[in-house]
Amino acid sequence: MAESIEWVEKYRPQSLTDIVGNKKSVVDMREWAQSWLSGTPEKRAIILHGPAGVGKTSAAHALARDLDWETIELNASDQRTAGVIERVAGSASKMSSLTGTTAKRLIILDEADNIHGNADRGGARAIGGIIKNTDQPIVLIANDLYGLTPSVRSLCIELKFNSVQGRSMIPAMKRICVEEKIMCGVGVLEKLAESAGGDLRSAIKDLQAVATGRDEIHIEDIATSERDTKESIFKVLGKIFKSTDPKKALEATYGLDETPENLIHWIDENLPLQYGTEEGTQEDLITGYEYLAKADRYLGRVRKRQSYRLWRYAGALMTCGTVVSKTHVGRGFTKYQPPSFWRKMGQLRAKRDMRDNIASKIADHANKSMRYSRTDLAHLYGRMLEENEYAADVTFDLELSIDEMVYLTGKKKVTKDIQRIHDLAQAKRRSLGRDEGKAFFEKKPKKQTPDKKQMDLTQIINSTPQEDKVEKKETENVPPVKKSASKAKPQKTLFDF
Numbered sequence: 001m002a003e004s005i006e007w008v009e010k011y012r013p014q015s016l017t018d019i020v021g022n023k024k025s026v027v028d029m030r031e032w033a034q035s036w037l038s039g040t041p042e043k044r045a046i047i048l049h050g051p052a053g054v055g056k057t058s059a060a061h062a063l064a065r066d067l068d069w070e071t072i073e074l075n076a077s078d079q080r081t082a083g084v085i086e087r088v089a090g091s092a093s094k095m096s097s098l099t100g101t102t103a104k105r106l107i108i109l110d111e112a113d114n115i116h117g118n119a120d121r122g123g124a125r126a127i128g129g130i131i132k133n134t135d136q137p138i139v140l141i142a143n144d145l146y147g148l149t150p151s152v153r154s155l156c157i158e159l160k161f162n163s164v165q166g167r168s169m170i171p172a173m174k175r176i177c178v179e180e181k182i183m184c185g186v187g188v189l190e191k192l193a194e195s196a197g198g199d200l201r202s203a204i205k206d207l208q209a210v211a212t213g214r215d216e217i218h219i220e221d222i223a224t225s226e227r228d229t230k231e232s233i234f235k236v237l238g239k240i241f242k243s244t245d246p247k248k249a250l251e252a253t254y255g256l257d258e259t260p261e262n263l264i265h266w267i268d269e270n271l272p273l274q275y276g277t278e279e280g281t282q283e284d285l286i287t288g289y290e291y292l293a294k295a296d297r298y299l300g301r302v303r304k305r306q307s308y309r310l311w312r313y314a315g316a317l318m319t320c321g322t323v324v325s326k327t328h329v330g331r332g333f334t335k336y337q338p339p340s341f342w343r344k345m346g347q348l349r350a351k352r353d354m355r356d357n358i359a360s361k362i363a364d365h366a367n368k369s370m371r372y373s374r375t376d377l378a379h380l381y382g383r384m385l386e387e388n389e390y391a392a393d394v395t396f397d398l399e400l401s402i403d404e405m406v407y408l409t410g411k412k413k414v415t416k417d418i419q420r421i422h423d424l425a426q427a428k429r430r431s432l433g434r435d436e437g438k439a440f441f442e443k444k445p446k447k448q449t450p451d452k453k454q455m456d457l458t459q460i461i462n463s464t465p466q467e468d469k470v471e472k473k474e475t476e477n478v479p480p481v482k483k484s485a486s487k488a489k490p491q492k493t494l495f496d497f
């Protein structure tokens, strides 16, 4: 019978030999680690990148375990400002290991592509500095390779972890079933592997979910449990909106895999769809929202005091409150919607990520701070993309994707001009025999005399309004560049939202 400990943790690979799939990257990891045993390798860090749940974090820890290395991990939940990264990883990268001078200490930076959020505080920049000087091996883990700054990438060996193939997942799941004494019917593991879409963590989680409370699993169990999870929230909403019994509605939420924080968004989104469509139900709608407001106050207290016991009051207010606020029960069919709030948050997050990505590229290109690049330089680069003379070079130098070009120019969609410029940059990349990821790093070193076009670009950048004092300090060591006579007027930047 299944127990409550998470199988993904219980069966986390202990050695690199336990990692399923991605053999080439695993071999390369091992070789890189070996090179540390005979001195300091040219590339002191590796980036393990690829989709979620394919074994990147496990591989990093397994490598350390295989070699008897200590690990120091900084993950996304830690405050990863430049100061913290330097303090934790920086000092670790210099200190001799606690267990003796020869053993290494593996520094693992999880979700390294998410350090952009902290980029203004120099997180990404600090990593570059640490990698250059470290005498301890560093592993960066990222879902999106391009979420790392080009300068950091140029210092690392990039190792891709691909989705795990279904047929490779099956033996791993079989081993778990044997350990857990679960009998599996024909096609069960194949079906779980297939629906996991290459994410072995999901497959194992699904296996545990379906095996909970069973000694045997059959293919019908999977079909039912799939339907259960998909239907549950809609079923519960039906009970809340259609039933007149508050107790039943509340009980229905107990089996739901949603927190009250999420449930309130579902009710909020669908309350007007349900009560607003019926004649004379406006009062119901108002009373319903009054209950939701009360529930929300409790959720606020939970957040503030971290007192999760209050969830039960919030849950009761939002479900029972919605039930008792209706004066008559609607009969018709209502198509419930997922909360639009989530969609908007997702869009906003994507927009912010893109903004930070672009700002990071500009910061590297212009050798300026992230903040200055975002607030003052971005619109200039956007304008350069509209100047035939510079557009293709800027696109090439910054490795801009077509979406980033659309964003930077403030256009709503890909125009013919954007497409043409993007194609020109690609052609230049091909003619120089560079793949996309390498173009930027192979630029001329900064001290060389810039060519005419580079001079022009730098002049335009330096003709922007003065940076504030902090920014100036950061760029004190940058060689002075002649100011252009025509000063660009300050204007609202594309990034001001």
Ligand SMILES: Nc1ncnc2c1ncn2[C@@H]1O[C@H](COP(=O)(O)OP(=O)(O)OP(=O)(O)O)[C@@H](O)[C@H]1O
Residues within 6 Å of the ligand: 007, 008, 009, 011, 012, 013, 018, 019, 020, 021, 050, 051, 052, 053, 054, 055, 056, 057, 058, 059, 142, 143, 164, 172, 200, 201, 202, 204
């Ligand atoms: N290739 C694999 N070999 C063996 N087990 C794996 C593999 N991939 C995932 N798993 C299982 O899934 C769990 C999660 O894997 P892991 O945290 O290493 O994934 P990840 O690629 O780092 O994901 P994320 O990007 O979300 O952090 C592991 O504890 C293990 O049980």
